[in-house]
Amino acid sequence: MTSKKRIARGSIGTAVGVVALGAVATYDLVQKKKAVLRNYPVIGHARYLLNKIRPQIQQYFIERDWDGRPFSRTTRDVIYARSKGEKGEEAFGTLTNVSREGGEWLMHSMVPLEPPVEPPRVTVGGPDCTQPYDMAMLSVSAMSFGSLSGSAIRALNSGAAKGGFAHDTGEGGLTDYHRGGGGDLIWEIGTGYFGTRTAYGDFDPDQFAGKASDPQIKCVSLKLSQGAKPGLGGVLPGPKVTEEIAQIRGVPDAPSKSGRRS
Ligand SMILES: Cc1cc2nc3c(=O)[nH]c(=O)nc-3n(C[C@H](O)[C@H](O)[C@H](O)COP(=O)(O)O)c2cc1C
Numbered sequence: 001m002t003s004k005k006r007i008a009r010g011s012i013g014t015a016v017g018v019v020a021l022g023a024v025a026t027y028d029l030v031q032k033k034k035a036v037l038r039n040y041p042v043i044g045h046a047r048y049l050l051n052k053i054r055p056q057i058q059q060y061f062i063e064r065d066w067d068g069r070p071f072s073r074t075t076r077d078v079i080y081a082r083s084k085g086e087k088g089e090e091a092f093g094t095l096t097n098v099s100r101e102g103g104e105w106l107m108h109s110m111v112p113l114e115p116p117v118e119p120p121r122v123t124v125g126g127p128d129c130t131q132p133y134d135m136a137m138l139s140v141s142a143m144s145f146g147s148l149s150g151s152a153i154r155a156l157n158s159g160a161a162k163g164g165f166a167h168d169t170g171e172g173g174l175t176d177y178h179r180g181g182g183g184d185l186i187w188e189i190g191t192g193y194f195g196t197r198t199a200y201g202d203f204d205p206d207q208f209a210g211k212a213s214d215p216q217i218k219c220v221s222l223k224l225s226q227g228a229k230p231g232l233g234g235v236l237p238g239p240k241v242t243e244e245i246a247q248i249r250g251v252p253d254a255p256s257k258s259g260r261r262s
Helices: 003-030 035-039 045-062 073-083 150-163 205-212 243-249
Strands: 121-124 133-136 166-168 184-189 217-222
Touching (some): 003 035, 133 166, 133 184, 133 217, 150 166, 150 184, 166 217, 184 205, 205 217
Parallel strands (some): 166 184, 184 217
Antiparallel strands (some): 121 133
Protein backbone atom coordinates (compact mmCIF):
# COMPACT_ATOMS: atom_id res chain seq x y z
CA MET A 1 0.00 0.00 0.00
CA THR A 2 1.41 3.40 -0.94
CA SER A 3 1.91 6.01 1.76
CA LYS A 4 -0.68 8.26 0.03
CA LYS A 5 -3.30 5.52 0.31
CA ARG A 6 -2.40 4.92 3.94
CA ILE A 7 -2.81 8.62 4.76
CA ALA A 8 -6.16 8.70 2.95
CA ARG A 9 -7.39 5.69 4.95
CA GLY A 10 -6.21 7.27 8.19
CA SER A 11 -8.08 10.46 7.37
CA ILE A 12 -11.27 8.54 6.62
CA GLY A 13 -10.95 6.69 9.93
CA THR A 14 -10.44 9.94 11.81
CA ALA A 15 -13.40 11.53 10.04
CA VAL A 16 -15.64 8.57 10.90
CA GLY A 17 -14.49 8.79 14.53
CA VAL A 18 -15.14 12.52 14.70
CA VAL A 19 -18.59 12.11 13.14
CA ALA A 20 -19.46 9.27 15.58
CA LEU A 21 -18.32 11.31 18.57
CA GLY A 22 -20.22 14.31 17.23
CA ALA A 23 -23.36 12.18 16.95
CA VAL A 24 -22.95 10.90 20.49
CA ALA A 25 -22.28 14.42 21.80
CA THR A 26 -25.35 15.79 19.97
CA TYR A 27 -27.52 13.00 21.36
CA ASP A 28 -26.16 13.59 24.88
CA LEU A 29 -26.88 17.32 24.64
CA VAL A 30 -30.45 16.96 23.41
CA GLN A 31 -31.58 14.03 25.58
CA LYS A 32 -33.29 14.99 28.81
CA LYS A 33 -33.07 11.85 30.89
CA LYS A 34 -29.50 11.96 32.17
CA ALA A 35 -28.18 15.21 33.59
CA VAL A 36 -24.61 13.88 33.70
CA LEU A 37 -24.56 13.34 29.93
CA ARG A 38 -26.17 16.70 29.26
CA ASN A 39 -23.52 18.46 31.34
CA TYR A 40 -20.63 16.27 30.23
CA PRO A 41 -21.39 14.96 26.74
CA VAL A 42 -19.29 11.97 25.60
CA ILE A 43 -17.00 11.82 28.65
CA GLY A 44 -20.06 11.43 30.90
CA HIS A 45 -20.41 7.86 29.55
CA ALA A 46 -17.29 6.95 31.52
CA ARG A 47 -19.36 7.26 34.69
CA TYR A 48 -21.85 4.67 33.53
CA LEU A 49 -19.12 2.37 32.31
CA LEU A 50 -17.25 2.57 35.62
CA ASN A 51 -20.48 2.01 37.53
CA LYS A 52 -21.06 -1.11 35.48
CA ILE A 53 -17.68 -2.64 36.21
CA ARG A 54 -17.66 -1.45 39.83
CA PRO A 55 -18.63 -4.88 41.26
CA GLN A 56 -15.82 -6.57 39.33
CA ILE A 57 -13.26 -3.95 40.42
CA GLN A 58 -14.48 -4.31 43.98
CA GLN A 59 -14.28 -8.09 43.83
CA TYR A 60 -10.97 -8.47 41.99
CA PHE A 61 -8.93 -5.58 43.35
CA ILE A 62 -10.42 -4.13 46.52
CA GLU A 63 -12.22 -6.87 48.43
CA ARG A 64 -10.01 -8.61 50.95
CA ASP A 65 -9.98 -12.40 51.23
CA TRP A 66 -12.08 -12.35 54.38
CA ASP A 67 -14.52 -9.64 53.21
CA GLY A 68 -17.63 -10.39 51.23
CA ARG A 69 -21.06 -11.48 52.39
CA PRO A 70 -22.58 -13.98 52.84
CA PHE A 71 -19.41 -15.86 51.90
CA SER A 72 -15.89 -14.50 51.94
CA ARG A 73 -13.51 -15.10 49.09
CA THR A 74 -11.63 -17.61 51.23
CA THR A 75 -14.79 -19.64 51.80
CA ARG A 76 -15.76 -19.43 48.13
CA ASP A 77 -12.30 -20.64 47.11
CA VAL A 78 -12.68 -23.73 49.31
CA ILE A 79 -16.15 -24.40 47.87
CA TYR A 80 -14.91 -24.05 44.28
CA ALA A 81 -11.93 -26.31 44.98
CA ARG A 82 -14.04 -29.02 46.60
CA SER A 83 -16.65 -28.89 43.85
CA LYS A 84 -13.89 -29.63 41.37
CA GLY A 85 -12.55 -32.43 43.53
CA GLU A 86 -9.39 -30.45 44.17
CA LYS A 87 -7.72 -29.94 47.51
CA GLY A 88 -10.25 -28.25 49.75
CA GLU A 89 -8.52 -28.52 53.10
CA GLU A 90 -6.52 -25.78 54.71
CA ALA A 91 -3.65 -26.47 57.05
CA PHE A 92 -3.75 -25.23 60.62
CA GLY A 93 -3.62 -21.52 61.14
CA THR A 94 -6.10 -18.77 60.53
CA LEU A 95 -5.57 -15.51 58.70
CA THR A 96 -8.32 -13.95 60.77
CA ASN A 97 -7.33 -11.80 63.72
CA VAL A 98 -9.23 -13.75 66.36
CA SER A 99 -7.75 -11.71 69.20
CA ARG A 100 -9.36 -8.50 67.96
CA GLU A 101 -11.99 -6.91 70.16
CA GLY A 102 -15.19 -8.94 69.79
CA GLY A 103 -13.36 -11.86 68.16
CA GLU A 104 -14.71 -15.28 69.12
CA TRP A 105 -13.66 -18.82 68.45
CA LEU A 106 -14.23 -22.34 69.65
CA MET A 107 -11.22 -24.11 71.04
CA HIS A 108 -10.78 -27.84 70.78
CA SER A 109 -10.12 -29.65 73.98
CA MET A 110 -6.81 -31.52 73.89
CA VAL A 111 -8.32 -34.43 75.79
CA PRO A 112 -11.82 -35.89 75.68
CA LEU A 113 -14.19 -34.32 78.19
CA GLU A 114 -17.01 -35.94 80.05
CA PRO A 115 -20.22 -34.62 78.52
CA PRO A 116 -22.23 -32.50 80.98
CA VAL A 117 -25.04 -34.40 82.66
CA GLU A 118 -27.33 -31.45 81.95
CA PRO A 119 -26.90 -29.16 78.94
CA PRO A 120 -25.99 -25.57 79.82
CA ARG A 121 -29.17 -23.53 80.16
CA VAL A 122 -30.42 -19.98 80.18
CA THR A 123 -33.66 -18.80 81.77
CA VAL A 124 -36.23 -17.34 79.39
CA GLY A 125 -38.89 -15.13 80.98
CA GLY A 126 -38.63 -11.85 82.87
CA PRO A 127 -39.83 -11.06 86.38
CA ASP A 128 -43.48 -10.96 85.29
CA CYS A 129 -43.36 -14.35 83.63
CA THR A 130 -45.39 -16.95 85.53
CA GLN A 131 -43.78 -19.91 83.74
CA PRO A 132 -40.13 -19.15 83.04
CA TYR A 133 -38.29 -21.75 81.02
CA ASP A 134 -34.73 -22.95 81.46
CA MET A 135 -33.79 -23.34 77.84
CA ALA A 136 -30.80 -25.41 76.76
CA MET A 137 -28.30 -23.24 74.92
CA LEU A 138 -28.13 -25.66 72.01
CA SER A 139 -31.54 -26.46 70.57
CA VAL A 140 -33.13 -27.47 67.26
CA SER A 141 -33.35 -24.35 65.11
CA ALA A 142 -36.58 -23.34 63.38
CA MET A 143 -37.54 -25.58 60.46
CA SER A 144 -41.20 -25.71 59.53
CA PHE A 145 -43.37 -28.67 58.75
CA GLY A 146 -43.69 -28.15 55.04
CA SER A 147 -40.01 -27.46 54.55
CA LEU A 148 -39.36 -30.76 56.38
CA SER A 149 -41.54 -33.86 56.33
CA GLY A 150 -43.70 -35.02 59.21
CA SER A 151 -41.27 -37.86 59.98
CA ALA A 152 -38.32 -35.48 60.13
CA ILE A 153 -40.19 -33.15 62.47
CA ARG A 154 -41.17 -36.05 64.70
CA ALA A 155 -37.57 -37.30 64.78
CA LEU A 156 -36.26 -33.87 65.74
CA ASN A 157 -38.81 -33.55 68.50
CA SER A 158 -37.98 -37.01 69.85
CA GLY A 159 -34.31 -36.02 69.82
CA ALA A 160 -35.13 -32.87 71.77
CA ALA A 161 -37.00 -34.95 74.34
CA LYS A 162 -34.08 -37.36 74.74
CA GLY A 163 -31.44 -34.64 74.90
CA GLY A 164 -33.40 -32.29 77.16
CA PHE A 165 -33.31 -29.38 74.74
CA ALA A 166 -35.95 -27.40 72.87
CA HIS A 167 -37.31 -27.74 69.38
CA ASP A 168 -38.37 -24.64 67.43
CA THR A 169 -41.43 -25.31 65.28
CA GLY A 170 -40.46 -22.92 62.49
CA GLU A 171 -43.01 -20.49 61.22
CA GLY A 172 -45.09 -23.05 59.31
CA GLY A 173 -47.42 -23.68 62.23
CA LEU A 174 -47.75 -26.11 65.07
CA THR A 175 -48.56 -29.70 64.14
CA ASP A 176 -49.10 -33.07 65.77
CA TYR A 177 -45.73 -34.07 64.33
CA HIS A 178 -44.12 -31.47 66.58
CA ARG A 179 -45.95 -32.76 69.61
CA GLY A 180 -45.28 -36.38 68.73
CA GLY A 181 -41.95 -36.85 70.50
CA GLY A 182 -42.85 -35.05 73.72
CA GLY A 183 -39.90 -32.65 73.42
CA ASP A 184 -40.10 -29.02 74.60
CA LEU A 185 -41.40 -26.70 71.91
CA ILE A 186 -40.72 -23.13 70.93
CA TRP A 187 -43.64 -22.02 68.80
CA GLU A 188 -42.47 -19.65 66.12
CA ILE A 189 -44.94 -17.19 64.65
CA GLY A 190 -43.78 -15.38 61.57
CA THR A 191 -45.20 -12.75 59.28
CA GLY A 192 -47.78 -15.18 57.84
CA TYR A 193 -49.26 -16.00 61.31
CA PHE A 194 -49.41 -19.62 60.14
CA GLY A 195 -51.55 -21.74 62.43
CA THR A 196 -52.94 -18.71 64.22
CA ARG A 197 -54.55 -16.64 61.51
CA THR A 198 -58.09 -15.73 60.58
CA ALA A 199 -59.62 -16.58 57.22
CA TYR A 200 -58.53 -13.09 56.12
CA GLY A 201 -54.91 -13.69 57.09
CA ASP A 202 -54.92 -11.54 60.24
CA PHE A 203 -53.55 -12.64 63.58
CA ASP A 204 -56.14 -14.68 65.47
CA PRO A 205 -55.74 -14.10 69.25
CA ASP A 206 -58.24 -16.82 70.22
CA GLN A 207 -56.48 -19.50 68.22
CA PHE A 208 -53.20 -18.28 69.64
CA ALA A 209 -54.44 -18.47 73.24
CA GLY A 210 -55.82 -21.97 72.70
CA LYS A 211 -52.60 -23.35 71.25
CA ALA A 212 -50.14 -21.42 73.40
CA SER A 213 -51.63 -22.89 76.58
CA ASP A 214 -50.37 -26.35 75.57
CA PRO A 215 -47.82 -27.19 78.31
CA GLN A 216 -45.44 -28.63 75.71
CA ILE A 217 -44.98 -25.10 74.33
CA LYS A 218 -42.40 -23.48 76.53
CA CYS A 219 -41.79 -20.29 74.57
CA VAL A 220 -43.28 -18.31 71.72
CA SER A 221 -40.87 -16.79 69.27
CA LEU A 222 -42.04 -13.87 67.15
CA LYS A 223 -40.20 -13.61 63.89
CA LEU A 224 -40.38 -10.15 62.41
CA SER A 225 -38.67 -10.78 59.09
CA GLN A 226 -36.00 -12.74 57.32
CA GLY A 227 -33.69 -11.51 54.66
CA ALA A 228 -32.52 -14.63 52.88
CA LYS A 229 -35.87 -15.87 51.63
CA PRO A 230 -38.33 -14.69 49.01
CA GLY A 231 -40.86 -12.16 50.29
CA LEU A 232 -40.78 -11.85 54.03
CA GLY A 233 -39.85 -15.48 54.67
CA GLY A 234 -42.08 -18.50 55.20
CA VAL A 235 -43.08 -18.61 51.56
CA LEU A 236 -43.34 -22.01 49.95
CA PRO A 237 -43.67 -22.20 46.18
CA GLY A 238 -47.37 -22.87 45.46
CA PRO A 239 -46.97 -26.37 43.97
CA LYS A 240 -45.21 -27.54 47.15
CA VAL A 241 -48.16 -26.61 49.36
CA THR A 242 -50.14 -29.81 49.94
CA GLU A 243 -53.63 -29.88 51.40
CA GLU A 244 -52.17 -30.88 54.75
CA ILE A 245 -49.70 -28.00 54.79
CA ALA A 246 -52.44 -25.56 53.75
CA GLN A 247 -54.74 -26.82 56.48
CA ILE A 248 -52.04 -26.61 59.19
CA ARG A 249 -51.00 -23.14 58.12
CA GLY A 250 -54.57 -21.93 57.82
CA VAL A 251 -54.21 -20.74 54.25
CA PRO A 252 -56.87 -21.06 51.53
CA ASP A 253 -57.32 -23.99 49.18
CA ALA A 254 -54.91 -25.39 46.61
CA PRO A 255 -52.90 -22.74 44.78
CA SER A 256 -52.73 -22.23 41.05
CA LYS A 257 -50.02 -24.38 39.42
CA SER A 258 -47.64 -21.52 38.85
CA GLY A 259 -48.71 -19.46 41.83
CA ARG A 260 -46.95 -19.02 45.11
CA ARG A 261 -48.61 -18.65 48.36
CA SER A 262 -47.42 -18.23 51.86
C1 LIG B 1 -35.31 -26.52 55.81
C2 LIG B 1 -35.17 -25.26 56.62
C3 LIG B 1 -36.30 -24.61 57.06
C4 LIG B 1 -36.18 -23.45 57.82
N1 LIG B 1 -37.31 -22.83 58.28
C5 LIG B 1 -37.19 -21.76 59.09
C6 LIG B 1 -38.35 -21.19 59.67
O1 LIG B 1 -39.47 -21.62 59.47
N2 LIG B 1 -38.16 -20.11 60.47
C7 LIG B 1 -36.92 -19.60 60.74
O2 LIG B 1 -36.80 -18.63 61.50
N3 LIG B 1 -35.80 -20.14 60.21
C8 LIG B 1 -35.92 -21.20 59.41
N4 LIG B 1 -34.80 -21.78 58.90
C9 LIG B 1 -33.50 -21.24 59.29
C10 LIG B 1 -32.89 -22.08 60.42
O3 LIG B 1 -33.67 -22.01 61.58
C11 LIG B 1 -31.49 -21.59 60.77
O4 LIG B 1 -31.53 -20.30 61.29
C12 LIG B 1 -30.59 -21.57 59.57
O5 LIG B 1 -30.69 -22.79 58.89
C13 LIG B 1 -29.14 -21.29 59.97
O6 LIG B 1 -28.64 -22.27 60.81
P1 LIG B 1 -27.65 -23.42 60.28
O7 LIG B 1 -26.43 -22.69 59.84
O8 LIG B 1 -27.43 -24.28 61.48
O9 LIG B 1 -28.36 -24.13 59.16
C14 LIG B 1 -34.91 -22.92 58.13
C15 LIG B 1 -33.78 -23.59 57.67
C16 LIG B 1 -33.90 -24.73 56.95
C17 LIG B 1 -32.64 -25.42 56.46
